[in-house]
Structures are given as structure tokens and as C-alpha cells.
Amino acid sequence: MRARNNNSSERLTEALAAASPDLLRYFQRRLPIDDAADGLAELMLAAWRRVDSTPPGAEQCRMWLFGIARHVVTNAARSERRRWTLTERFREVLRTSPTEGRPADDGADVRDAIGRLTPAQAELVRLIHWDGFAITEAAQILSISPSTARTRYQRARADLKTALSDLTPEVTGHLPMTVVGTSAGDPSCTTAPSIPHRTIRPADVILPPSQRIDISAYPV
């Protein structure tokens, strides 16, 4: 038995407080708009479950959290997104909150070109250009060596240069334009109603009524 370590809890609390805004943006850049809150919830739950593994040092904690975030996104691609009850209100807040960045259609060709890279190359490019990580930091998040990251990044750039050869850059040499507006998320997300079901085994095994199965999050 390992009790939750106070120092670990404090480190994780501080790390999540500092990194949550960037982690939310990370999920919003990779998941459908309604899934970002759930992705962040999954990350936080996973982090709290491993609280005793929280690395020492703020920067190491931050890298650790983004490493977990990467796994959440990877898993999301393989299975249906879970809807956490505790994110219901958060999803609604995100739907009605202003957004920032280039207009949604802007950069679509580039995003498509990134999407045609290998998954490993694409994520490296996203970490560097969308999330602002240095190549060595991105390497750490992806659990690869810096030299591998550099090689992979150069190949990705070469592929992107070819893929984007028909695109004329509209502006160069200045900071990205910021447009503030309201997102147009679909508020009609639904969750199938659930019916609790208990399975018991013979003899003396009777589950208390409160221990029901909430299947609303099952990937079925």
C-alpha cells in the first residue's frame, strides 16, 4: 500500500495549475472541439493515479504531463472518446467562450499536409510549430533521442516543402495574426442512457445496490 505522498500531490497540483492552459490548447489542436475537455480530464485523472511518479522539478513535471497528453490523444484515435460527467459544464463553457488564432479555414492545406506525414513526424511538427516546444523538449515528450528528433524533423520539413510547393505564403516575417471570435461547437452531444447491471457470482457474493456499473462511458 502506498499512501498519496503529500510532496508529490503538491508538485502535481502546481504542475497542473501551471500547465493546464497549455494542455487544454494541446487537446484543442488535436481533438474535435467537444473532446478537448474530456481529453484534459483523462490526462488529469491519469496523472493523479500516478501521482507518486510525479517527477521532481517544474520543467520535468511539465514534460511528463505532455507525455501523458500524447498518450491520451493516441488512445483517442483508437477508441471512442469517453464523456466524463465532471466535464459537462466545462464543455459548455468552452462552446461559448471566445477563441483565438487564425480563421478556421486558414492553414487547412498545411494541416492536411502535416496530417499526411507519418504520425511520428506529424506530432513532432505539431509540438514544435503549434505548441512552441524546442526540438529537444519535443524529443523528450515523444520519448526519442534529440538526434532522432532532429533527423525526423528534417525529413518532415523536406516532405512538407514538397507538399506545399504550390502554396504561396500570404505573409511572412511577422507574428501570427490573432482573430477573436466565438466557437461554433455542436451543443447537441448526447450520451446513451445507461442501465445499471450487476453481475454476481454464485453463493455469497451480492453487490451492494450503490455499486452499479455506469456504462455511459463504454466504448460500445
Next chain:
Amino acid sequence: MGPTSDDLDGLLDRSAPRTTVMTDSVADELTQLRVATSVETARVTARRPWRRPVFAGLASVLLLGGAATATAAVTNSWVPWAQTPVASMAYTLPSGVECEERIGNIRGQDPAAVEAVKNFYRTTDIESLLTKEKIASTIEWIRQDSNIAVNADGSTEPAGYGTVHYNADEEYQRAVTMIVTAAVSAELANQGIDGADSNLSSDGQSFCPGASW
């Protein structure tokens, strides 16, 4: 001719999808989510002890019957409702043990919902739901879920796949239950039954002679 190196950097930087402005409301939600997830994980580790380790999933609050013993497992003693079940199914655990599971005791406050569930079980070939692919994907989901063993003294430790507490038969049976239950819920959704009846529930009893849980 492709974009120059600077052009390419600019194109890539500017291709980032839009994100939410960090308003006070969003910041508050982030704080609340951080607290809620901390409490949620702490709550799971504090669930009541069982006589032997009990496995509690986080999203799926499924406590497996830790009190069952090998002796009990070979005793075919169906509880009263299971002697006239609404449905039954057979499946084979990874260990090779054959299980019979009976479903019944369907109850709730909304008669229409109760009837819909009964009708589903009466008219559905439940075993056809348990395809290899569905079992595999559900087990994959289970393995991504939180699994914590609660010892008799209340202490906890990681459980599930890859730990000393892992039991492939238990995992398989949990997947079976999840698949069947989710199918019922999907049918209710199709019929427009919105799940407002929070007391709607059913029971299952399994008989797996030779199983060692």
C-alpha cells in the same frame, strides 16, 4: 519551387487550429477540473475493502465479487430470480472454463423502460454480441481504465493488466458484462428512453465451474 525555410516556418506556425481564450470562466473550470480529478482518484482508492482485493474501475464502477471462492464457483446455486431468468448466455473464459450467465431481476420505476429491457433480452441473441473483435476492443478499454486493488486493511495498490492482481478470466467476464449492458443502453437510446429512471437495473449471475477468480 517550394517555400523557403522561413516561409515554411511561418506556414507551419500559422496552421495551428484555433484555441479558447483563457478567460476567467475557463480558468475557473480548469481549477475545478483539477480539484475534481484529484478528489475522484482519491475517492476510488477509498472504496470499501473486500475480503480479498477488489478491483474498481474509475469510469465503470464495477466491483468484482471478491468473496467468491473456488468452492462457491463449482456450486450451482442459482439465486431465486436466476431460476427463471429473462435471458442466459454461455461463454468461455481465457482459462478454458465454460460459463453460464443468467440475466434477470429487471426492475425500475418506469414500466416502459423495464419492458423495453426485458424485450431486448427476450429477442436478442446475446451471444452474437460477444464477437472476438468486440471482446478485444472492450478489454483494451478496460486496460486503459483505472484499476486499483483494495486490500483487507483498506490499503490500495495498482491492479489490473500487468500487475500481480491481474486475472484474465475476471477481465474477460467484465468485458462480457460491459458489452451486454452497453447493448441494452443503446437499444434504450434507440427507443428514445432517456435514462431518467435512475433505478432501472438488472442482475446477472454466472456459473463458471472450475474458475479461479
